[in-house]
Amino acid sequence: MTTTTTFKDVFDLPEWKPLAVQTVTNAVGMCNCSDMRNSEDRIPIIFYLTSAANLYRYNYKNDGISLAHNALGLAGTFGAGACSIVMPSRGPRGTLTAVASASKMTLSALPNSASIGINQFAQRPGDDIGYKIRIYDKTIGKMDEKYIIANTSGNTPTITLDSALSFTPTTSANYELLSGRVYMLNAGTNAAGIFKYFDIATQTINTTALANTNLPATVGTDSCFVALDEGYIPCDATFSTGFFGQCTASASTTTSITITCPQTMLASELVGFQVRVIQDTGTVGAVGQRRKITASTAGTSVTLTVPTWTTQPSSTAVVVIENNNDLVLFSSGSTNVYCYDQEANTWATATYAARGAAVGAGLMAFQPFGVSKAVYISDPDRNFRYTTIHTFSGGGATTLSILNLHTNTWENAVAYQTSAANTFNTGSCLEYDAVSTNNAGRFAYINQNATTAFFRYNAHARTIEEWTQLRYPQSTATVGSRMALASYIDSSDGSKYGFLTLCLNSRTDMFQILAQR
Amino acid sequence: MNDGIVQLNTDGVGKKVDTSEITVGSNTVERQRINISDPANPDGHAAVELPSTITGAEYGVVIRGFLHDVAQVLKRPLDIMSRSLSLAADPTSGRLRTLTDINSGTLTTVSTVTTCTSLNQLAGYDARQTMLYSLERHNWNLNVRSRIT
Numbered sequence: 001m002t003t004t005t006t007f008k009d010v011f012d013l014p015e016w017k018p019l020a021v022q023t024v025t026n027a028v029g030m031c032n033c034s035d036m037r038n039s040e041d042r043i044p045i046i047f048y049l050t051s052a053a054n055l056y057r058y059n060y061k062n063d064g065i066s067l068a069h070n071a072l073g074l075a076g077t078f079g080a081g082a083c084s085i086v087m088p089s090r091g092p093r094g095t096l097t098a099v100a101s102a103s104k105m106t107l108s109a110l111p112n113s114a115s116i117g118i119n120q121f122a123q124r125p126g127d128d129i130g131y132k133i134r135i136y137d138k139t140i141g142k143m144d145e146k147y148i149i150a151n152t153s154g155n156t157p158t159i160t161l162d163s164a165l166s167f168t169p170t171t172s173a174n175y176e177l178l179s180g181r182v183y184m185l186n187a188g189t190n191a192a193g194i195f196k197y198f199d200i201a202t203q204t205i206n207t208t209a210l211a212n213t214n215l216p217a218t219v220g221t222d223s224c225f226v227a228l229d230e231g232y233i234p235c236d237a238t239f240s241t242g243f244f245g246q247c248t249a250s251a252s253t254t255t256s257i258t259i260t261c262p263q264t265m266l267a268s269e270l271v272g273f274q275v276r277v278i279q280d281t282g283t284v285g286a287v288g289q290r291r292k293i294t295a296s297t298a299g300t301s302v303t304l305t306v307p308t309w310t311t312q313p314s315s316t317a318v319v320v321i322e323n324n325n326d327l328v329l330f331s332s333g334s335t336n337v338y339c340y341d342q343e344a345n346t347w348a349t350a351t352y353a354a355r356g357a358a359v360g361a362g363l364m365a366f367q368p369f370g371v372s373k374a375v376y377i378s379d380p381d382r383n384f385r386y387t388t389i390h391t392f393s394g395g396g397a398t399t400l401s402i403l404n405l406h407t408n409t410w411e412n413a414v415a416y417q418t419s420a421a422n423t424f425n426t427g428s429c430l431e432y433d434a435v436s437t438n439n440a441g442r443f444a445y446i447n448q449n450a451t452t453a454f455f456r457y458n459a460h461a462r463t464i465e466e467w468t469q470l471r472y473p474q475s476t477a478t479v480g481s482r483m484a485l486a487s488y489i490d491s492s493d494g495s496k497y498g499f500l501t502l503c504l505n506s507r508t509d510m511f512q513i514l515a516q517r
Numbered sequence: 518m519n520d521g522i523v524q525l526n527t528d529g530v531g532k533k534v535d536t537s538e539i540t541v542g543s544n545t546v547e548r549q550r551i552n553i554s555d556p557a558n559p560d561g562h563a564a565v566e567l568p569s570t571i572t573g574a575e576y577g578v579v580i581r582g583f584l585h586d587v588a589q590v591l592k593r594p595l596d597i598m599s600r601s602l603s604l605a606a607d608p609t610s611g612r613l614r615t616l617t618d619i620n621s622g623t624l625t626t627v628s629t630v631t632t633c634t635s636l637n638q639l640a641g642y643d644a645r646q647t648m649l650y651s652l653e654r655h656n657w658n659l660n661v662r663s664r665i666t
Contacts, residue, residue: 006664017657018650471653514661 282314360395
């Protein structure tokens with residue numbers, strides 16, 4: 001059944017709605033995050049980091065709250081600078097150890113010595129949908145994604161899929177559970193264990209230490225993650241088709257691949273993305289490879305320059321252009337762009353150029369990946385780019401700066417339509433509505449300094465406009481990201497609506513508003 | 518302390534003066550006992566006694582300064598109370614305005630509550646949830662949900 005809305009401007013004003021009451025009073029450093037994928041593949045949970053030990057989850061389909069984990073054991077001192085983020089495409093990965101059929105197979109050991117219960121992978125928190133699993137076989141050259149509908153228990157479960165894969169995998173095939181991780185950074189003195197992840201599917205904390213070298217010596221002031229996750233695509237794009245659909249290769253070298261794009265590309269337009277091989281029956285071992293694009297040519301036949309392939313794809317390979325899976329961090333009053341490479345488990349500050357001015361309290365940042373392809377393509381000059389991170393510096397200023405990933409340069413103190421009074425400091429936080437098709441994924445919503453005032457920032461037009469005020473004043477303004485995105489997805493008609501969710505500063509109340517216009 | 522007398526001149530059998538005989542230094546001396554009396558009233562003698570009750574009929578020593586001070590001390594709080602009460606009085610009706618802090622008990626009837634700064638509970642339940650937020654949810658359903666089919 002399709003979803004239809006009949007909102008009339010001016011007649012029908014947006015309304016805040018109260019939600020369940022949090023079990024802990026919001027305080028400095030506490031932060032929300034959620035899965036912003038634009039399909040039912042997203043986990044319908046808002047995660048809420050409240051201390052070095054506790055991660056709560058708010059189930060936005062059921063309006064309920066519980067502890068997801070109460071022994072995180074984060075090193076450091078919880079406070080200003082703590083932050084969290086969901087990387088939805090990152091989950092347990094490994095190989096198949098047995099294959100009964102194209103819809104039933106056994107997984108290699110799950111991470112963190114996790115031992116799951118019967119059918120745990122067949123029911124995510126919040127709904128009756130199982131986790132999506134991606135399987136690719138380097139002996140067949142194919143890849144497919146299905147939902148898990150049943151599993152046995154233990155560390156090496158046998159899973160049953162909702163339908164048969166398009167191929168029958170061999171026991172050497174790879175699997176990737178697209179169930180997501182919650183990455184968490186604590187505040188205080190940098191030490192081993194200050195940065196950890198919570199694996200959503202197995203509900204475990206990493207047992208192998210994550211890197212902490214190259215993080216700030218002391219994490220404080222304020223922090224903000226940006227997830228350049230490969231599952232984050234335009235609001236009108238289909239999962240696993242990336243930003244521009246599936247593209248067929250026409251040629252390749254050891255450090256390049258030439259693909260046919262559905263639209264004319266500008267030179268360097270695809271730099272900052274990754275190219276992922278989703279099928280290659282010509283060179284079967286090439287399937288599943290990901291490479292960050294370092295150069296791209298103009299036109300519809302685009303040559304992508306990449307780091308050397310492990311297996312050079314054939315001229316018949318099929319690829320998608322996606323976000324590059326970098327986890328970007330702004331933090332601790334620094335100009336640095338801290339970048340975490342999930343594959344290498346390393347932090348670096350040289351991946352991206354440093355911004356022009358240090359960040360302060362009230363720092364906010366996001367990548368406008370959800371802007372619809374229709375809007376993007378309508379401007380052949382690409383005045384708007386997906387490969388950008390828009391960030392307000394905080395510290396009591398109005399400053400907006402934009403990191404261009406395709407040139408690795410900053411536009412510092414960008415001119416944008418706002419008022420001199422619209423400054424951002426302690427208590428300011430932002431959530432990007434990446435899914436609303438009615439708004440073409442253009443808006444990020446901002447709570448100013450934990451007051452009742454809200455704005456929404458149009459990433460396409462670089463303007464700020466007023467948004468519906470909250471009738472209830474918040475309490476003491478503290479540092480921490482208190483907004484998150486809940487989404488309604490109608491898979492029958494493709495309509496998607498974003499709900500901005502807010503934890504009131506220094507209170508237990510939670511409110512939500514539909515981005516209805 | 519021994520009793521003693523000072524012998525007056527004898528006139529017939531003679532009169533005696535009532536004294537207290539005490540030692541002062543190396544001498545034993547007689548200290549004369551006296552009454553405090555009204556200069557005109559032959560019956561006005563100050564009493565030194567141990568009555569069970571004060572009747573008000575007793576004669577006593579007049580200590581004007583002390584009594585004046587006591588009167589002033591007693592009058593001061595009365596003046597303060599008097600001023601406060603007159604300020605709190607409605608000039609038209611003469612009714613006193615008061616701030617009442619009801620810590621416990623029951624209010625049977627309240628006609629008008631102009632401002633209620635805080636109302637934490639209603640029927641024993643969180644007033645914010647049961648009143649304000651339920652109303653907000655109702656508004657949302659009315660104004661937003663009703664536009665979605």
